[in-house]
Amino acid sequence: MTDVLVIGGGPAGTPLAMALAQAGRKVTLVEAGPGLGGTCLFEGCIPSKIFRETARRLRELRAADTFGLCLPTQDAKVNWSAVLARKRAILKRRGETALARAGRIPTLEVVKGHARLLSPRSAEITLPNDQRRTISFEQAVIATGSIPVRPPIPGVDHARVLDSEDILDIGEIPQRLVIIGGGPIGVELGQVFRTLGSEVALLEAAPHILGPVDPELAQILTDRMQNDGIEITTGCQIKAIVNTGGDGVYVEYTASARGERRRFADTVLLVTGRRPRVEGLGLEQTGVTHGPHGIEVNAELETAEPGIFAVGDVIGQPMFAHWATAQGLALARHMRGLPSQFPLAEHNSAVIFSEPEIGMAGLTEAQARERGIAVGIARYDFAQDARAQIAAHDDGMLKIVYDKESRRVVGVHALVEGAGEIMGEAALLVRAGIPIEALANSIHPHPTLTESFGLAARMALASDPNH
Amino acid sequence: MTDVLVIGGGPAGTPLAMALAQAGRKVTLVEAGPGLGGTCLFEGCIPSKIFRETARRLRELRAADTFGLCLPTQDAKVNWSAVLARKRAILKRRGETALARAGRIPTLEVVKGHARLLSPRSAEITLPNDQRRTISFEQAVIATGSIPVRPPIPGVDHARVLDSEDILDIGEIPQRLVIIGGGPIGVELGQVFRTLGSEVALLEAAPHILGPVDPELAQILTDRMQNDGIEITTGCQIKAIVNTGGDGVYVEYTASARGERRRFADTVLLVTGRRPRVEGLGLEQTGVTHGPHGIEVNAELETAEPGIFAVGDVIGQPMFAHWATAQGLALARHMRGLPSQFPLAEHNSAVIFSEPEIGMAGLTEAQARERGIAVGIARYDFAQDARAQIAAHDDGMLKIVYDKESRRVVGVHALVEGAGEIMGEAALLVRAGIPIEALANSIHPHPTLTESFGLAARMALASDPNH
Numbered sequence: 001m002t003d004v005l006v007i008g009g010g011p012a013g014t015p016l017a018m019a020l021a022q023a024g025r026k027v028t029l030v031e032a033g034p035g036l037g038g039t040c041l042f043e044g045c046i047p048s049k050i051f052r053e054t055a056r057r058l059r060e061l062r063a064a065d066t067f068g069l070c071l072p073t074q075d076a077k078v079n080w081s082a083v084l085a086r087k088r089a090i091l092k093r094r095g096e097t098a099l100a101r102a103g104r105i106p107t108l109e110v111v112k113g114h115a116r117l118l119s120p121r122s123a124e125i126t127l128p129n130d131q132r133r134t135i136s137f138e139q140a141v142i143a144t145g146s147i148p149v150r151p152p153i154p155g156v157d158h159a160r161v162l163d164s165e166d167i168l169d170i171g172e173i174p175q176r177l178v179i180i181g182g183g184p185i186g187v188e189l190g191q192v193f194r195t196l197g198s199e200v201a202l203l204e205a206a207p208h209i210l211g212p213v214d215p216e217l218a219q220i221l222t223d224r225m226q227n228d229g230i231e232i233t234t235g236c237q238i239k240a241i242v243n244t245g246g247d248g249v250y251v252e253y254t255a256s257a258r259g260e261r262r263r264f265a266d267t268v269l270l271v272t273g274r275r276p277r278v279e280g281l282g283l284e285q286t287g288v289t290h291g292p293h294g295i296e297v298n299a300e301l302e303t304a305e306p307g308i309f310a311v312g313d314v315i316g317q318p319m320f321a322h323w324a325t326a327q328g329l330a331l332a333r334h335m336r337g338l339p340s341q342f343p344l345a346e347h348n349s350a351v352i353f354s355e356p357e358i359g360m361a362g363l364t365e366a367q368a369r370e371r372g373i374a375v376g377i378a379r380y381d382f383a384q385d386a387r388a389q390i391a392a393h394d395d396g397m398l399k400i401v402y403d404k405e406s407r408r409v410v411g412v413h414a415l416v417e418g419a420g421e422i423m424g425e426a427a428l429l430v431r432a433g434i435p436i437e438a439l440a441n442s443i444h445p446h447p448t449l450t451e452s453f454g455l456a457a458r459m460a461l462a463s464d465p466n467h
Numbered sequence: 468m469t470d471v472l473v474i475g476g477g478p479a480g481t482p483l484a485m486a487l488a489q490a491g492r493k494v495t496l497v498e499a500g501p502g503l504g505g506t507c508l509f510e511g512c513i514p515s516k517i518f519r520e521t522a523r524r525l526r527e528l529r530a531a532d533t534f535g536l537c538l539p540t541q542d543a544k545v546n547w548s549a550v551l552a553r554k555r556a557i558l559k560r561r562g563e564t565a566l567a568r569a570g571r572i573p574t575l576e577v578v579k580g581h582a583r584l585l586s587p588r589s590a591e592i593t594l595p596n597d598q599r600r601t602i603s604f605e606q607a608v609i610a611t612g613s614i615p616v617r618p619p620i621p622g623v624d625h626a627r628v629l630d631s632e633d634i635l636d637i638g639e640i641p642q643r644l645v646i647i648g649g650g651p652i653g654v655e656l657g658q659v660f661r662t663l664g665s666e667v668a669l670l671e672a673a674p675h676i677l678g679p680v681d682p683e684l685a686q687i688l689t690d691r692m693q694n695d696g697i698e699i700t701t702g703c704q705i706k707a708i709v710n711t712g713g714d715g716v717y718v719e720y721t722a723s724a725r726g727e728r729r730r731f732a733d734t735v736l737l738v739t740g741r742r743p744r745v746e747g748l749g750l751e752q753t754g755v756t757h758g759p760h761g762i763e764v765n766a767e768l769e770t771a772e773p774g775i776f777a778v779g780d781v782i783g784q785p786m787f788a789h790w791a792t793a794q795g796l797a798l799a800r801h802m803r804g805l806p807s808q809f810p811l812a813e814h815n816s817a818v819i820f821s822e823p824e825i826g827m828a829g830l831t832e833a834q835a836r837e838r839g840i841a842v843g844i845a846r847y848d849f850a851q852d853a854r855a856q857i858a859a860h861d862d863g864m865l866k867i868v869y870d871k872e873s874r875r876v877v878g879v880h881a882l883v884e885g886a887g888e889i890m891g892e893a894a895l896l897v898r899a900g901i902p903i904e905a906l907a908n909s910i911h912p913h914p915t916l917t918e919s920f921g922l923a924a925r926m927a928l929a930s931d932p933n934h
Contacts, residue, residue, distance in 0.1 A: 011913070019929075040913065045914055046853055046857070049853075049854075049857050050857055053534060053857050053858060054534040054536065057527065057531060058536055060528075061528055061531060061536065061538075064524060064528060065546075065549075066553070067520060067521040067524045067550070067553070068521050068545055068546045068547065068548075068549035068553060069524055069525055069528065069543040069545060070543055070544040070545075070546050071528075071538065071540070071543045072540060073538070073539060076531060076536040076537055077536075077537040078535055078536060078537075079532075079535045079536070079537050080535065081535075082532075082535035083534070083535035086535060090856050090857065093856070094853065094856070097851060320913070321913045322910055322911060322912055322913040322918070323910065325913075326908070326910045329908075329925070330908075343910055347909075347910060348910060349910055349911070349912045350912050351912045351915060359912070361912075386512075386516075386561065387516075387887075389557050389560070390513070390516050390517055390520050390557065391520060418888055420912060420915040420917075421885055421889055421915055422888055422891055423911070423912050423915065423917060424889055424911050424915065424916075424917025424918075424920060425891035425892035425917075427910055427917075428892055428895055428896070428901070428906075428909055429895070431905075431910070432899060432901060432905070434895070438899070439895075441793070441796075441797075441808060442814075442894055443789050443790065443793045443815060443894055443898070444789060444816070444890070444891050444894060445789055445816045445817050445818045445826070445828075445890050445894070446478070446507065446512060446787070446788040446789040446792075447513060447788075448818060448887040448890065448891065450887075450890060450891025450892075450894075451789070451891075453891060458796070462486075462489055
C-alpha cells in the first residue's frame with residue numbers, strides 16, 4: 001500500500017514524486033529505464049546536446065584564426081568513441097545523482113520495473129528479474145512520456161533507419177545522412193553531423209522547416225544551413241526506403257513540382273514527431289481514456305478515472321522537459337491540496353540548439369495577432385551588438401512582441417548564438433507581463449547579449465506614438 | 468546657440484544627446500576622442516573583452532580533447548598583431564556606427580573637440596585644427612567620464628608602467644607581468660595574459676581581491692586563479708617602482724608579516740581605480756562644484772549651477788557603462804519634463820569577465836543584512852547542472868538573496884562560465900521585486916544555465932518553513 005504511485009521517472013514524474021514525498025506522502029516511483037531522468041536525460045535533450053557541444057567546439061576551433069590563434073591545422077579529428085564515452089559518463093552521473101537525491105527522502109521508494117494498472121487502485125510491477133509485485137494506492141500519476149513515431153513508410157524498419165533515440169548510440173559518424181523531418185531535432189542533429197563531416201540532406205513535408213518558429217528567424221536559419229552545405233527539400237512526400245543491397249538505402253520521395261526522386265543514404269534519421277506512450281499500462285482496467293493526443297485530462301490533470309492523474313508528454317503537446325517539470329510541480333501542489341497554478345502555453349519557453357540557437361518565449365507575432373492583440377514589435381539586429389561582435393556571432397536578430405494597449409511583453413524570439421541563456425529573462429518577461437517601458441528602463445550589464453532586450457525596447461519606444 | 472550642450476560622447480552622453488534630439492531639442496554633442504563610445508568602447512570594456520575572447524578561445528582549444536576533438540598540438544600560437552588589428556576593426560566599426568546613427572537625427576550636431584565652459588550659458592570648443600568656436604546654450608550636461616588614477620608611487624611614470632588604457636595598445640604579450648590592484652580589471656586582464664602565456668603576479672592592498680564581490684564567489688575565483696599559476700599577494704603596500712637598468716623594473720612592496728619584497732616585471736599594470744575627469748572644463752567659470760567623488764549633483768543630477776547637469780563616471784561610483792547609460796536616459800526624460808526614474812544602486816547589475824564569469828545584481832548577502840532584511844539564501848551548485856556539465860564548465864555557484872518577509876528577490880550572485888548572459892534575468896528579478904515563489908514557478912528552458920534560478924528557488928522553498 002502506498003499513498004501515491006507514480007509511473008515514470010522522467011522530468012514530470014521525478015520532481016512530482018520528490019515534492020509529494022518531501023511533503024510527507026508515501027510515494028512509490030516506478031521507472032523502467034536505466035535511472036531517473038526519462039527520455040530527456042537518456043534519449044533526448046542531454047545526449048543530443050553533448051554531441052552538439054562537440055560540434056560547436058569544432059566550429060569554434062575552425063574559426064580560431066579570426067581571434068588571432070594559429071594552429072598547424074584547424075581540422076581536428078573527431079574521436080567519436082570518446083564522444084560516446086563522454087555521453088555515457090554524463091548520463092550515468094546525472095542518473096545516479098537523481099537516484100541518490102531521491103534516496104535521501106525517507107517516504108519515497110524508487111522501483112525499477114514496468115507498472116501495469118490492475119484496477120483503479122492497484123497495479124502490478126514487473127521487476128527486471130521478471131518477478132512481479134502487486135501494489136495498491138490511493139492515487140496514481142501516469143508520467144510515461146512519449147516515444148518516436150514511425151510513420152507507415154515501406155522499408156521504415158530497415159536497420160539503417162534510426163529514430164531520434166537510436167542515433168544517440170550510433171557507432172560512427174554517418175557519411176551520407178538523410179533526415180526525414182525538419183523540426184527542431186532534425187535541424188539540430190543535421191547541423192551537428194554536417195559539422196562533424198557528414199553529407200546531410202533534410203526532407204520536410206511542409207513548405208518550410210521549423211514550422212512553429214517565427215518565419216523570419218526560421219528563414220535566417222534555413223539560409224545558414226544551406227550555406228553550410230545542408231540540402232533542404234520541402235514539400236516532400238516519402239514513398240519508400242529501399243535496400244540497395246549494398247551499404248545503404250535509397251530514400252524515395254516526391255517533391256512538389258520536381259516529381260519522383262531518390263537519395264542514397266548510409267544512415268536515415270527519422271524524426272517526424274513523438275507520440276504519447278500509453279501501451280501496456282493497463283488503462284483498460286480503469287476509466288482512464290486516451291485519444292490521438294494521449295491520455296485525456298481535465299484542467300487539474302486528472303483523468304476520467306478519479307484519483308488517477310497524468311502529466312507530461314503522455315498528455316500531448318507541448319512535449320518539452322521543462323514544461324513537463326512545471327506541470328509535475330504544479331500537480332504535486334494540487335495533490336497536496338494547495339492552490340496551484342498550472343502552466344499556461346502562452347508562458348512557455350523553448351530553445352532550439354541550432355547554430356545559431358533559437359530561443360522562444362510566449363506568443364509569436366502571428367499568434368498574438370490571432371488573439372486580437374494590437375501587436376507592437378521591438379526589433380534588434382545583433383550585427384550592431386557589442387557582445388555578438390566580440391564573439392564574431394553577429395548574424396542574428398531579436399523580436400519582442402508586445403501589446404500596444406496593455407504595454408505588456410507577450411513574446412520574445414531570438415536567433416543568435418547564446419540565445420538559450422537569454423531566454424530566462426524572456427520567460428520571466430512574458431510570465432510576469434512586464435511592460436515594454438519597464439524593460440526599456442531596466443539595467444542590463446554591458447557587454448552582454450542581454451542588453452539587446454533593453455536596446456530593442458528603447459528603439460521601439462522612440463518611434464511609438466503611444467509612448 | 469543650441470538648446471543643450473552635451474560634453475562627452477560616451478555611454479552616458481551619447482544616448483542622452485540622441486534621446487533629447489529625437490524629441491526635437493537642438494543638441495550639440497562635443498567629444499574629444501576618436502568617435503562616439505567613450506572609455507567603454509575605446510579604452511575599456513570592449514577592447515578588454517576582445518582580448519579576453521581570444522584568451523577564452525585558447526582555453527577552450529586546449530580543452531578540445533575533453534570533447535573528443537584531437538589536434539596535432541593544442542598549443543596554438545597567438546598572433547598578437549592580429550588580435551590588435553581585430554580590436555581596431557571592431558572599435559572603428561562601432562564608433563562609425565554610432566556616429567552614423569547620430570548623424571541621422573537632424574537636430575543633433577556632433578562636434579569633435581574639447582569643450583570648456585566660459586560662463587553658465589556659454590562654452591568654447593577647441594577643434595582638432597586648434598580653431599575655436601564659441602557656443603551658447605540653454606542647458607548643459609557634463610558627461611566627461613573618468614580617467615585611471617596614478618597613485619603617487621616613486622617610479623610610477625616609468626614607461627613600463629601601464630594603466631588600464633595603455634595596456635590595450637601593448638605591442639606584445641608581456642613575459643613577466645605585475646598587476647597592482649585586484650579589482651575586476653586586474654583580475655580580468657591577469658587571467659587573459661596568464662592564458663596567453665605571461666607569468667603573472669597580482670598585488671592587492673586589501674586582505675582580499677575583488678572586495679565588493681560576495682566573499683564565497685571571490686574565494687572560488689581566487690583559488691582558480693592560483694591554480695592557474697597566478698601569484699596573488701594581498702595586504703600589499705607598494706613602495707616604489709625601480710628601474711633595473713635592463714629590460715624591466717622592480718616593483719618593491721611590503722606584504723603583511725613578510726616584510727619587504729621586490730618583483731621583476733617587464734610590464735607593470737596599474738589598475739588601482741579611476742577618478743572623475745573634471746580638469747579643463749572651465750567649471751570655475753560656473754557655480755558647478757566638485758569634490759573627491761567628482762561633480763556634485765542633486766537627485767535629479769543637476770549641479771550647483773542651475774541648468775547644468777552631470778551624469779556618468781564624472782559624478783562618481785558606480786562607474787559602469789550600463790549604469791551611465793541608464794542615468795543618461797533617465798536624465799533625458801527629466802530634461803524633457805517627463806516623469807523619470809533615476810536608477811537606484813540596489814538595482815544595478817554587473818559582470819566581471821573573469822574565467823569563470825561573475826555576475827552580480829542587487830544586494831549581496833552582507834548588504835542585505837546591513838539593511839536589516841531578514842535574509843533567505845537560495846543556493847545552487849553548478850556541479851549538478853546539465854548545461855554546465857555538457858559544457859564542462861561545472862565549477863561554479865549561484866546565490867539568490869531574498870527577503871523572507873516580503874518574499875522578494877533582492878540580489879543574485881553567480882560564478883559560472885556564462886554568468887553574464889543570465890544576469891539579464893537577475894537584474895529584472897531585482898528591479899521588479901519578483902517573489903521567490905514566482906521565480907520557483909517560472910518555466911526556464913532546458914538545458915540552459917538559466918534553469919539554475921528556478922531550481923535554486925525551489926530547493927530553498929522546500930526547506931523554508933514560511934513557504
